[in-house]
Amino acid sequence: xxxxxxPRRRLKQPREQVMAAAMTAIxxxxxxxxxxxxxxxxxxxxxxxxxxYFGSKDELLLQTLEWSEEQLGVERRAVLSRRxxxxxxxxxxxxxxLPDGPRDPRWVLWSEVWNRSHPTEEALRRQLDLELVxxxxxxxxxxxxxxxxxxxxxxxxxxAIRMRALLDGFGTHLVVGLPGAQREQVLGHVGEFxxxxxxx
Numbered sequence: 692x693x694x695x696x697x698p699r700r701r702l703k704q705p706r707e708q709v710m711a712a713a714m715t716a717i718x719x720x721x722x723x724x725x726x727x728x729x730x731x732x733x734x735x736x737x738x739x740x741x742x743x744y745f746g747s748k749d750e751l752l753l754q755t756l757e758w759s760e761e762q763l764g765v766e767r768r769a770v771l772s773r774r775x776x777x778x779x780x781x782x783x784x785x786x787x788x789l790p791d792g793p794r795d796p797r798w799v800l801w802s803e804v805w806n807r808s809h810p811t812e813e814a815l816r817r818q819l820d821l822e823l824v825x826x827x828x829x830x831x832x833x834x835x836x837x838x839x840x841x842x843x844x845x846x847x848x849x850x851a852i853r854m855r856a857l858l859d860g861f862g863t864h865l866v867v868g869l870p871g872a873q874r875e876q877v878l879g880h881v882g883e884f885x886x887x888x889x890x891x
Contacts (some may be wrong), residue, residue: 706744708734710755722803728833749807753814756800763787763797771828776794777836778885782831784832785881788825788858793868802866826851833889842889850888857884 712733716725727748731741745751770783790798804818830849836842861881864872 705736705740706735706754707758709736709741709744709751711759712828713751713755714759714796716796717799721794722799746787749804749814752800752804752807753817756797757805757817757821759797759800760824764824767825767828771832777832777839777841778889780835781832781885782882784829785858785885789862789874789877789881790866792865792874795866798862799868801865826855829854836889843890843891845889853888854881854884857881 709730712730713725716729716733724752727738727741730736730751731738741751745754767784767787770787771780773780773783803812807814830847833842833845833847833850837844837847858881861872861877865874865877
């Protein structure tokens with residue numbers, strides 16, 4: 692007797708192939724060169740087949756961002772659950788948050804999706820959900836450091852707001868390749884901010 696049909700597995704795999712191809716194309720050629728037809732050729736699908744899974748280019752970009760963030764979330768949770776001093780885990784959190792360098796595909800995609808969204812759209816809520824996960828983890832990490840006596844007592848929520856604004860600003864400098872914005876320098880600046888703000 693044949694086994695049970697698993698349509699979800701068959702549907703999920705092609706979608707992941709398209710999203711992986713999108714990330715590769717963004718990394719290699721930039722977002723301006725990304726087309727539905729080109730992605731279809733990369734994964735052996737017609738444009739219509741790609742659109743069947745995503746419906747529009749905007750939805751493809753948003754789902755690719757969500758997929759990328761889901762993968763990064765696995766790394767972030769592993770970092771946060773380490774048996775290590777809180778400051779060490781905070782530094783690792785910062786390292787994950789920042790782009791690897793100019794044209795980092797995750798950051799290019801993030802900025803493009805934000806630019807395409809409007810305040811009333813469901814897409815904006817989905818993007819804010821992605822942001823909120825990072826924010827909550829940062830607040831929890833700082834609160835843990837305070838409770839363990841590693842950090843001085845501060846308003847963890849206020850610190851997280853300022854810290855993420857700093858990371859977003861430096862991250863933008865890195866991803867556009869602003870002259871003088873080197874990743875090691877940025878990590879140094881952020882490390883100084885953390886020490887000044889949380890050091891005992």
